[in-house]
Amino acid sequence: MAKHEKISEAVVRRLPIYLRYLSYLQQVNVTTVSSQQMGMNLDVNPAQIRKDLAAFGDFGKKGIGYDVNYLVENIRQILKLTEEVRVVLVGAGHLGHAISNYNAYMKDNMRIAAIFDSDPQKWGKEVAGLQIQPMEEMAETIQAKNIKLAIMTIPATAAQTVCDQLIQAGIKGILNFAPTTIRVPKDVRVHYADVTSNLQSLAYYLT
Amino acid sequence: MAKHEKISEAVVRRLPIYLRYLSYLQQVNVTTVSSQQMGMNLDVNPAQIRKDLAAFGDFGKKGIGYDVNYLVENIRQILKLTEEVRVVLVGAGHLGHAISNYNAYMKDNMRIAAIFDSDPQKWGKEVAGLQIQPMEEMAETIQAKNIKLAIMTIPATAAQTVCDQLIQAGIKGILNFAPTTIRVPKDVRVHYADVTSNLQSLAYYLT
């Protein structure tokens, strides 16, 4: 595969969407799909889909389309989901609980492998089969379990400090639900998932 | 204001980020800010910030910068947050609860004004001061309370049906947490907030 073009962030954001639809097709026993059919269902231009996929290899057959199983396998590989991806969650509040219990990740080879909170009252309590641990154990656990991804569901005031600790411990990607921008080194990626900002930009389009 | 250029989605996504930082500056009694200082703190190019803001009006003073209060007021207006924006939430599961209780919206003039769920067991139960209502009452409530925005925290299987009902009832913007693409008319906006897709695209960047 790998044609070593540079892959844009926009492409990487679409790959999971493709994967999701293709997994659905597997479930309903569809074995072949065209870029046109995918485009229709995902609201993406078919040429876009072909270009996105072609950047990683020649997965399709001219005149036929794409083999669903083969494509699923390849996108999984591209997204590094072929072996279990462990994720740490920081902040066992309402949102943290909700995300921990929503274990739809599992089927995609992602798993929350540790949960931390600063509140002593919560330590030892079980969430989704894991005991909430004190922040003090964070670095050690992350290194011991070789965790590279983190989800932060903590207040904005704590975000930068916690983020610094996570990076110190070896985290390379953060999904940040805290309503604040965080500064990170170039080799660490942050995706923002703040609900308020997301809603506010929706409000712009009203009337 | 309004120089009737077409405003890109990227700009609209940044406005809430600007607003958040400016609100923070208000809290710490900073009255003036430059595009450079904002850029440093938000990781956005200062020219970008100036261009974004200039699209809506001349908010700054050459040689001085931007008056924080004045800018907050104007961005609020641009984002239509000057009067209360009511939001409906569909799906009172873990995630729905978490989002309802996380009422940081309030200070930004947004408020969850009704909550619906299909499970009869949940009807009448209180969440964040609201009683969970049956889906059957959705259209009526949305129209009665003149609600234009919706948050969907429901399973993927129900997403398209619920989304159709919401649009039928007059909803114009949807924040969709369900892990599926939904089809909507051109005048309705959807923002996607699925945790799994977001995490999966992060995984791509590992090693």
Next chain:
DNA sequence: TAGATTGTTAATCGATTAACAATC
């Protein structure tokens, strides 16, 4: 005045889409 910073233009960069030869 000198220094700072905006608003805006022009240059660059990147992403999307259309079109079509290649080929199953």
Next chain:
DNA sequence: TAGATTGTTAATCGATTAACAATC
């Protein structure tokens, strides 16, 4: 073979950044 659909090139479109005159 005829029809369908890919992979890819070229054209278009849009977004970001640099640079600087205007001016506080």
